[in-house]
Amino acid sequence: MHISDGILPASICLGGHALALGAVTLSSLKLEAREIPRMGIFSAALFSISLLHIPLGGTSLHPGLYGLVGLLLGRRSIPVIYVTLLFQSLIFQHGGLLSLGVNTIFIGSGALFAWLIWDILSLQQQIKAVIAGFIGLIVPAALVSVALTLLSYGRGMLFFMLLYIPAAVVEGLFTMLIIRFFQRTQPGVLRR
Numbered sequence: 001m002h003i004s005d006g007i008l009p010a011s012i013c014l015g016g017h018a019l020a021l022g023a024v025t026l027s028s029l030k031l032e033a034r035e036i037p038r039m040g041i042f043s044a045a046l047f048s049i050s051l052l053h054i055p056l057g058g059t060s061l062h063p064g065l066y067g068l069v070g071l072l073l074g075r076r077s078i079p080v081i082y083v084t085l086l087f088q089s090l091i092f093q094h095g096g097l098l099s100l101g102v103n104t105i106f107i108g109s110g111a112l113f114a115w116l117i118w119d120i121l122s123l124q125q126q127i128k129a130v131i132a133g134f135i136g137l138i139v140p141a142a143l144v145s146v147a148l149t150l151l152s153y154g155r156g157m158l159f160f161m162l163l164y165i166p167a168a169v170v171e172g173l174f175t176m177l178i179i180r181f182f183q184r185t186q187p188g189v190l191r192r
Contacts (some may be wrong), residue, residue, distance in 0.1 A: 002085070002103050003144060005096025008151070016101030020082060023108060027035050027078040039078065042069050048085040048191045050094065054167070063167070067136020071118035071129065072110030072189065077111040078104070106147075110139035125190065126176050133175025137168040 049063045069077045076124075082104045088094040095103045114132035120126050141164035148157040181190045 002088070002095030003147070004096040004100045005094075007148070007153075008099055008102060010098070013098045013102060015104055016099070016103075018101070020101035020104040021088075021109075022083050023105065024079045026074040031076070035076060039073065039076055041082045042073060042077075042085075042158075043083045046080065047087055050092075051087055057143045063171060063174070064107065064108040064110075064137050064140070065133075066107055066140065066173070067114035067133035067171060067173065068129075068178055070114035070136055070178075071175075073111075074110070074115045077115065080110050081111060102147075104126045106140045106143040109143060110136040113139050125179055129176040129179035130172040133172035134168045136159075137171045137174070138164055141168070 046065060046069065049065055051062070052064050066077070066081070069080060073080060082100075085095055085103050085107065086097075087102055089096055105163055114136040117132045117135055118128055121131070125130075138161070141161045145157050145161040148160070179190065
């Protein structure tokens with residue numbers, strides 16, 4: 001779901017960097033030292049899960065777990081996603097340094113929507129986890145699809161989002177399993 005370098009105009013990339021750095025700064029305000037190890041663990045987990053590639057529809061997808069990170073870290077998910085995308089860009093050429101800001105905003109939006117769903121909906125935690133996991137992946141896919149369509153890459157880019165629906169369902173179910181694990185082992189990790 002990363003947008004590679006060279007696809008977006010430089011002006012959009014610069015705007016994306018400004019927004020992403022602002023979001024990282026705001027979401028890091030009043031960061032406590034005890035939060036940093038947890039954020040590092042999640043960044044390593046996101047980086048590691050991105051190594052799994054699943055062939056689908058002429059392309060490949062990889063799990064993101066953005067919904068899970070959003071519901072467990074809340075606003076702190078933005079710096080985690082930024083660092084993860086930076087390392088993916090440097091090591092595996094997923095995305096790119098120029099498009100890093102835009103990718104952070106798109107993927108971070110999925111995590112933030114998942115966090116909102118987790119905090120706002122009055123449902124059982126396992127149901128909220130499925131929805132948050134689904135939203136955490138489908139929102140970035142939709143944003144990428146819409147952006148590429150608006151940049152005249154063709155209406156076929158909207159098909160791109162459809163490829164992510166099965167992956168988002170799997171992410172939702174996987175998020176629920178992890179939440180069930182935390183409910184049994186460390187319920188204090190979960191909010192509400």
